[in-house]
Amino acid sequence: MSKFRKDDGKETPQISTSALPDIVFMLLFFFMVTTTMRETTLKVSIALPQATEISKLEKKSLVSYVYVGPPQKQYISQLGSEPRIQLNDEFAKVGDITDFVESERQAMDENEQKQMIVSLKVDEYTKMGIVTDIKQELRKAAALHINYSSRQGANY
Amino acid sequence: MPRKLPEYNASSLADIAFMLLIFFLVTTTMDIDSGLERRLPQWVDPEDIEDTPPIKERNVFVVLVDRNNRLMVEGELTRVEDLKDKAKEFLTNPMNDETLPEKEVKEVPFFGPYEVLTKSSVISLQNDVGTTYGTYIAVQNELVAAINELRENLAQRKFGKSYEDLNEDQQDAVKEIYPQKISEAEPKKIGGR
Numbered sequence: 001m002s003k004f005r006k007d008d009g010k011e012t013p014q015i016s017t018s019a020l021p022d023i024v025f026m027l028l029f030f031f032m033v034t035t036t037m038r039e040t041t042l043k044v045s046i047a048l049p050q051a052t053e054i055s056k057l058e059k060k061s062l063v064s065y066v067y068v069g070p071p072q073k074q075y076i077s078q079l080g081s082e083p084r085i086q087l088n089d090e091f092a093k094v095g096d097i098t099d100f101v102e103s104e105r106q107a108m109d110e111n112e113q114k115q116m117i118v119s120l121k122v123d124e125y126t127k128m129g130i131v132t133d134i135k136q137e138l139r140k141a142a143a144l145h146i147n148y149s150s151r152q153g154a155n156y
Numbered sequence: 157m158p159r160k161l162p163e164y165n166a167s168s169l170a171d172i173a174f175m176l177l178i179f180f181l182v183t184t185t186m187d188i189d190s191g192l193e194r195r196l197p198q199w200v201d202p203e204d205i206e207d208t209p210p211i212k213e214r215n216v217f218v219v220l221v222d223r224n225n226r227l228m229v230e231g232e233l234t235r236v237e238d239l240k241d242k243a244k245e246f247l248t249n250p251m252n253d254e255t256l257p258e259k260e261v262k263e264v265p266f267f268g269p270y271e272v273l274t275k276s277s278v279i280s281l282q283n284d285v286g287t288t289y290g291t292y293i294a295v296q297n298e299l300v301a302a303i304n305e306l307r308e309n310l311a312q313r314k315f316g317k318s319y320e321d322l323n324e325d326q327q328d329a330v331k332e333i334y335p336q337k338i339s340e341a342e343p344k345k346i347g348g349r
Contacts, residue, residue: 129286
């Protein structure tokens with residue numbers, strides 16, 4: 001035994017755990033507030049391209065997503081492996097984009113409608129043909145503010 | 157006097173809270189979406205396109221990407237790595253070269269009269285139907301990088317501060333000197349057979 005300890009037979013007192021729930025609750029509230037549930041299940045697989053000059057999308061409520069990429073494994077047998085467009089939870093055609101933009105716009109606050117951003121989440125190896133078609137449709141739907149979703153990182 | 161209620165055991169409260177905590181930890185996605193921001197041009201009917209006034213060739217910086225992801229800049233085969241320097245040369249035209257764009261003197265706040273490129277000068281990005289999206293983004297990224305670098309340099313020279321730290325008026329002045337004018341041309345088939 002160390003010579004500093006008084007050997008008076010007292011047991012070390014139990015650590016009070018009554019503050020533990022408080023700490024855990026604090027963490028819980030933090031995660032509850034910051035969490036955003038995934039709204040859509042991806043049916044296409046997407047590997048985003050890399051870029052260095054990216055800016056962040058601050059307001060989630062302004063953003064609508066258009067996904068483009070080859071269908072995931074379980075859909076390949078029906079749809080083949082050519083890149084497809086996904087809007088919300090469904091596969092879609094290029095022609096559906098105008099309707100999609102319109103319904104997204106209706107769902108928004110009236111004074112936010114002008115600031116609408118469409119985020120294009122497109123797989124790196126998609127051909128530009130389909131992307132150009134989408135861009136033309138977006139122009140027709142007057143959704144001109146777009147964002148090419150990409151990861152931070154050096155290219156080439 | 158009412159009887160005192162017996163105090164219940166709260167030790168399992170922590171367990172319940174932990175379970176909820178773990179649930180939210182697992183389901184949470186913290187990724188903030190980010191990407192290259194772009195504004196598309198207003199939609200115009202294909203019939204109306206004919207009567208746009210012609211732009212002098214020296215004022216257009218043409219970037220073509222073909223279906224094999226090769227890059228042609230102003231008629232020369234170029235690597236993506238060299239694109240930024242070429243774009244910067246176009247945007248500044250330091251030697252007042254005949255083949256590079258015209259300049260005009262313009263009154264800019266904070267800077268006074270300053271030589272800027274004429275309004276008609278533009279970077280034109282054209283791609284083939286078969287171009288890969290990744291390459292297209294890489295090219296876009298390089299062009300934006302060129303402009304951002306020029307803005308940053310100018311901000312450092314004039315204000316001694318990073319472009320990010322300037323106030324809005326100063327940023328607008330810098331933007332006026334180096335506007336981000338990248339035109340994504342109407343789709344067209346190039347380099348195909």
